[in-house]
Amino acid sequence: VTFVDQDDPAAWRAAVRPTTRAFFAETVANPLAQVLDVRLVADIAHDAGVPLIIDNTVATPYLQRPKQHGADIVVHSATKFIGGHGAALGGLVVDLGTFDFTADAARWPQLNTPLARVPGAALTEQFGPKAYLTLLRTKYSQDLGPSLSAFNAFQLLQGLESLDLRMARHSATAQTVAETLDTHPAVARVHHPGLASSPWHDAATRYLPRGAASVFSFELHPGADADDDFTRAAALIDRLHVAQLVANIGDARTLVAHPASMTHSHLSPAQLAAGGITSATIRLSIGLEDPADIVADLTDALDALSPGR
Numbered sequence: 001v002t003f004v005d006q007d008d009p010a011a012w013r014a015a016v017r018p019t020t021r022a023f024f025a026e027t028v029a030n031p032l033a034q035v036l037d038v039r040l041v042a043d044i045a046h047d048a049g050v051p052l053i054i055d056n057t058v059a060t061p062y063l064q065r066p067k068q069h070g071a072d073i074v075v076h077s078a079t080k081f082i083g084g085h086g087a088a089l090g091g092l093v094v095d096l097g098t099f100d101f102t103a104d105a106a107r108w109p110q111l112n113t114p115l116a117r118v119p120g121a122a123l124t125e126q127f128g129p130k131a132y133l134t135l136l137r138t139k140y141s142q143d144l145g146p147s148l149s150a151f152n153a154f155q156l157l158q159g160l161e162s163l164d165l166r167m168a169r170h171s172a173t174a175q176t177v178a179e180t181l182d183t184h185p186a187v188a189r190v191h192h193p194g195l196a197s198s199p200w201h202d203a204a205t206r207y208l209p210r211g212a213a214s215v216f217s218f219e220l221h222p223g224a225d226a227d228d229d230f231t232r233a234a235a236l237i238d239r240l241h242v243a244q245l246v247a248n249i250g251d252a253r254t255l256v257a258h259p260a261s262m263t264h265s266h267l268s269p270a271q272l273a274a275g276g277i278t279s280a281t282i283r284l285s286i287g288l289e290d291p292a293d294i295v296a297d298l299t300d301a302l303d304a305l306s307p308g309r
């Protein structure tokens with residue numbers, strides 16, 4: 001895998017090798033809520049002869065339909081907004097049927113030459129546009145076994161029925177919270193693409209017209225050093241009562257996390273810095289509670305950090 005700055009088209013182009021099989025990116029990344037220029041990256045992927053695979057977990061199909069912007073395969077963690085309650089693990093792969101795996105047959109031998117697992121002709125000959133999904137269902141799902149239990153499937157499907165109502169509320173409340181945080185003196189910066197100050201505001205206007213992300217981060221003013229930042233971030237999080245300290249996202253409840261010591265703690269200090277994450281970075285996943293309660297919770301905790309307010 002070659003990692004690139006997803007906003008840099010030249011970096012995507014320069015990373016292409018004869019062995020490249022796909023481009024992969026998130027529509028809304030985590031924890032800083034960068035918004036991908038899907039069309040730009042899709043065009044570069046197609047010039048290179050490979051599909052664009054999109055992780056649309058944070059946006060969900062309510063906020064964005066990546067097929068409209070050139071994506072070929074979309075993956076979701078259904079554990080998040082699709083289920084909506086943080087109660088069941090699951091995921092989806094959606095083959096949009098747009099990528100021609102026969103155009104460069106040598107690049108995809110598992111699809112274009114007969115496979116012992118599925119006797120007969122190559123998958124593309126037997127199953128046409130369903131070749132890739134057939135490979136996933138046989139080799140990866142049935143043989144390796146990552147299948148949903150019936151009860152998890154029930155919980156995820158029940159969540160899916162209210163996806164549009166929930167996403168509209170998650171996004172609207174997140175916008176309010178981001179705007180409130182942006183004016184608080186204890187906050188140095190809010191990484192939310194719905195704010196005009198965000199470098200991804202234009203992309204959000206184009207790609208997320210129904211509302212921007214409800215998973216985003218903000219930063220406290222930097223202290224003496226990383227330990228000091230950690231201490232103050234921890235003190236802030238300890239004062240929260242509505243927002244719960246948990247590592248997941250996309251829950252009915254508002255969740256708070258400290259990426260540098262939790263979700264991203266496996267990264268080195270240099271990798272954290274390259275990712276724009278400091279010890280003063282705090283991530284939120286805005287839930288479905290009354291927006292006023294969420295705003296009051298954060299404001300009260302921040303006020304305690306900035307005496308005199």
Ligand SMILES: *Cc1c(COP(=O)(O)O)cnc(C)c1O
Nearest residue numbers: 055057058077078079089090091
């Ligand atoms: C959580 C998450 C995953 C992993 O999904 P699980 O359901 O936890 O296995 C993948 N991509 C994104 C963007 C996520 O937030």
